[in-house]
Amino acid sequence: MDHIVIIGFESAGITAASAARTTNRDVKITAVERQPYAIYHPCAIPSAIEGTIKDMGDLIEPAPKMPNVEVRTSTEATGINPDDQTVELKTDGGTEELEYDSLIISTGSNAIKPPITGRDLDGVHVLKTIEDGQAIINEIGKAENAVVVGGGCIGIEAAAALNERGLNVSIVEMLPSLLPGLLDSDMVKTVGERLEDMGIKVYRGTRVEEILGDDRVKSVSIGEEELPAELVILAVGVEPEVELAKNAGIEIGETGGIKTDQHTCTSIDEIYAAGDCAESFSPITNQPILSQFATTAIRMGKVAGTNAAGGSASYLGSLNTAVTWAYGLEIAATGVTTKAAEEAGFQPVSARTRVSSKPHYYPGAKPITTKITVEPEQHKIIGGQIIGTEGASERANLLALAIQKETTIEELAKSDYCYSPPINDCIGPLVVTAETLIRKLR
Amino acid sequence: MDHIVIIGFESAGITAASAARTTNRDVKITAVERQPYAIYHPCAIPSAIEGTIKDMGDLIEPAPKMPNVEVRTSTEATGINPDDQTVELKTDGGTEELEYDSLIISTGSNAIKPPITGRDLDGVHVLKTIEDGQAIINEIGKAENAVVVGGGCIGIEAAAALNERGLNVSIVEMLPSLLPGLLDSDMVKTVGERLEDMGIKVYRGTRVEEILGDDRVKSVSIGEEELPAELVILAVGVEPEVELAKNAGIEIGETGGIKTDQHTCTSIDEIYAAGDCAESFSPITNQPILSQFATTAIRMGKVAGTNAAGGSASYLGSLNTAVTWAYGLEIAATGVTTKAAEEAGFQPVSARTRVSSKPHYYPGAKPITTKITVEPEQHKIIGGQIIGTEGASERANLLALAIQKETTIEELAKSDYCYSPPINDCIGPLVVTAETLIRKLR
Numbered sequence: 033m034d035h036i037v038i039i040g041f042e043s044a045g046i047t048a049a050s051a052a053r054t055t056n057r058d059v060k061i062t063a064v065e066r067q068p069y070a071i072y073h074p075c076a077i078p079s080a081i082e083g084t085i086k087d088m089g090d091l092i093e094p095a096p097k098m099p100n101v102e103v104r105t106s107t108e109a110t111g112i113n114p115d116d117q118t119v120e121l122k123t124d125g126g127t128e129e130l131e132y133d134s135l136i137i138s139t140g141s142n143a144i145k146p147p148i149t150g151r152d153l154d155g156v157h158v159l160k161t162i163e164d165g166q167a168i169i170n171e172i173g174k175a176e177n178a179v180v181v182g183g184g185c186i187g188i189e190a191a192a193a194l195n196e197r198g199l200n201v202s203i204v205e206m207l208p209s210l211l212p213g214l215l216d217s218d219m220v221k222t223v224g225e226r227l228e229d230m231g232i233k234v235y236r237g238t239r240v241e242e243i244l245g246d247d248r249v250k251s252v253s254i255g256e257e258e259l260p261a262e263l264v265i266l267a268v269g270v271e272p273e274v275e276l277a278k279n280a281g282i283e284i285g286e287t288g289g290i291k292t293d294q295h296t297c298t299s300i301d302e303i304y305a306a307g308d309c310a311e312s313f314s315p316i317t318n319q320p321i322l323s324q325f326a327t328t329a330i331r332m333g334k335v336a337g338t339n340a341a342g343g344s345a346s347y348l349g350s351l352n353t354a355v356t357w358a359y360g361l362e363i364a365a366t367g368v369t370t371k372a373a374e375e376a377g378f379q380p381v382s383a384r385t386r387v388s389s390k391p392h393y394y395p396g397a398k399p400i401t402t403k404i405t406v407e408p409e410q411h412k413i414i415g416g417q418i419i420g421t422e423g424a425s426e427r428a429n430l431l432a433l434a435i436q437k438e439t440t441i442e443e444l445a446k447s448d449y450c451y452s453p454p455i456n457d458c459i460g461p462l463v464v465t466a467e468t469l470i471r472k473l474r
Numbered sequence: 475m476d477h478i479v480i481i482g483f484e485s486a487g488i489t490a491a492s493a494a495r496t497t498n499r500d501v502k503i504t505a506v507e508r509q510p511y512a513i514y515h516p517c518a519i520p521s522a523i524e525g526t527i528k529d530m531g532d533l534i535e536p537a538p539k540m541p542n543v544e545v546r547t548s549t550e551a552t553g554i555n556p557d558d559q560t561v562e563l564k565t566d567g568g569t570e571e572l573e574y575d576s577l578i579i580s581t582g583s584n585a586i587k588p589p590i591t592g593r594d595l596d597g598v599h600v601l602k603t604i605e606d607g608q609a610i611i612n613e614i615g616k617a618e619n620a621v622v623v624g625g626g627c628i629g630i631e632a633a634a635a636l637n638e639r640g641l642n643v644s645i646v647e648m649l650p651s652l653l654p655g656l657l658d659s660d661m662v663k664t665v666g667e668r669l670e671d672m673g674i675k676v677y678r679g680t681r682v683e684e685i686l687g688d689d690r691v692k693s694v695s696i697g698e699e700e701l702p703a704e705l706v707i708l709a710v711g712v713e714p715e716v717e718l719a720k721n722a723g724i725e726i727g728e729t730g731g732i733k734t735d736q737h738t739c740t741s742i743d744e745i746y747a748a749g750d751c752a753e754s755f756s757p758i759t760n761q762p763i764l765s766q767f768a769t770t771a772i773r774m775g776k777v778a779g780t781n782a783a784g785g786s787a788s789y790l791g792s793l794n795t796a797v798t799w800a801y802g803l804e805i806a807a808t809g810v811t812t813k814a815a816e817e818a819g820f821q822p823v824s825a826r827t828r829v830s831s832k833p834h835y836y837p838g839a840k841p842i843t844t845k846i847t848v849e850p851e852q853h854k855i856i857g858g859q860i861i862g863t864e865g866a867s868e869r870a871n872l873l874a875l876a877i878q879k880e881t882t883i884e885e886l887a888k889s890d891y892c893y894s895p896p897i898n899d900c901i902g903p904l905v906v907t908a909e910t911l912i913r914k915l916r
Contacts, residue, residue, distance in 0.1 A: 076895040090835040355892035393532040426868030432890040437879040448874040450797035453518040
């Protein structure tokens, strides 16, 4: 083991480098990144649009110094040759060949640009890179109306951000409810109501027919209605960047991501994949999934880096634990939604409660809505969804650990916890929901 | 099973009644409570002293209506006769005998009034009941200086509350550090510093020699120094109220609480005990402990009520998960401290980290300090301590579940979690601490 090459140096790549470094102090590591900067924080771009983060430059960082790790930015990998274990590079100066003993593919993903007429008009943007974010910010002053196509996390965060900047904003979601991969339809109601209360128009089950305008976008047609828009954000998701892998003969999974086993190995020896470009699996359904979150990239990258450097690590799978926000609401979830559970053949049983975050007599108590889902045989927790003004994310993390450790709802109801009136109530939302679910299961 | 009698109707008693009701719809339940009100919230009294809760009356509630549950307030149980299964009562009207099939003792605890000369002077208070709290509030306007004896949760909360009300406050703690049962000395530093920054004088390893004054307290002597004080709060802890149980021949454990087994049964058949009056056990050390928290009372009460009503429940033990607060700091812990672990024969290994609660580039990021402790063989988590401005309590709860489910530090490091820059960082404090601890264990 002399040389590890990492293609793509974002969350997965950098964590892989760090884990490889920890595993094997002697191996040389080269990371190539086609962007001119090493690290950026895409998840914070909505905060920059909103104005909370003042300078988009704050979201770009130099690569952390790690001994014997060379990070080559503005360097694109153009080919992988598994037979002679080389990677072809296109650099500013020309082309180059790099030999590897282990290769980690962490090429990430690209924003999907859906095939809608008018998608190339000026004023129509996807939202993934720093450049996308900056382009949107540059147009805020010029636009009065914005349409966000897609009501997932990024879509909602972007819509709320633009609304906070004074624009009239509409969200157009093709599916019948917002945040479809994250929340059940009964849970997402609160979110939709909050967005609408704040003045965002939400169109559900609505398809964008056409984006209209001459050079610049003027409106978005959704069939019956035409929504004025000088700014359009296409936030319909990301697709794994797998061209390099596919061309090298590496197997692509049914989800469109690079197929990996539990060691993050691809179909070709000594080639690993991690992050948005890689297919992961759900430990609940045991089915392959795409889990395109920074946290998944970090968790997979750690495994890939360890194994690429000669260590031994296995990946526990992805629970898609995620949190998003809008107007002070924290919206968090982990595990499978009811729909996903049913599709996987479970007969899930859920309970939903709405309690006060603090004791009812305490000033500033706010509601927190919690839903927990179990499978009906052993009552193991398989999903959790929480919406509140604070503490939703940490409660989702607790439920993620509960799923990982195959915790039953009865065990959760018996769990120890802390209480102090200024902070929380003497029986918290997770225990209340667990008790409710247990009664339902009787 | 015809009749369950519950003595004491606070956290343990009310939860026991509710669990018994759920377990057996037909059994008649009588709860007797010597106080004139059914429910009050002692943990919120410091918030009332502080002024956040305006009216102490807000902390008193009527008993919740449960079918076939009679709650008799202002009624004191004066004796238990296990042979003929009766309880003697003293009521407003005289005495009375109540037959039981199952009995639950949830008599709670009393504030310890340490044997210090001057403890009966006017202006010297313990802090446990609504009446204690009201008496302290009544004196706030008349006092300039206050001394709080005891630097545990209640002591610190009371001291901060009085300080917020404009008094000069000193805390005198006998042991070398504050919050001795909750935090290791390295962790508690932050708390001491915050108190001192806010103007509270903290005396550690200091014994109160005497409380001085004629009728009213004037000062507190701590040896070399004499601290002026028109108000003194004795917050040195509570002791289980076990007189009734002891007189009935029920075994008292080595901790001074009523001895219970894992079904919360006492040494006498059909008599259960739960809450502050009962001895519990640590599932980490398997040793008997007193765990005098409302949450323990609730968790034990649930077991006692279920079993008393003919159901079957077992208690998982107490992790002493607790949270306290001062000046916007949340201070939370679960499991054993390093000292307690060592005393129990472990050779604990810990890691402590201080990271930012949000990404460093995000406005409003605040530090959060985390310590996790494991046993060295299997690396199972046995303790956690967290101090931060938000999210400490929920993280402690997560670690409590981790302990309950015998989670190793390696499993915690691999756990799934959520991330969004306005809420948290892409690698949170628990994972950072877990990684640090894993490196230490190598």
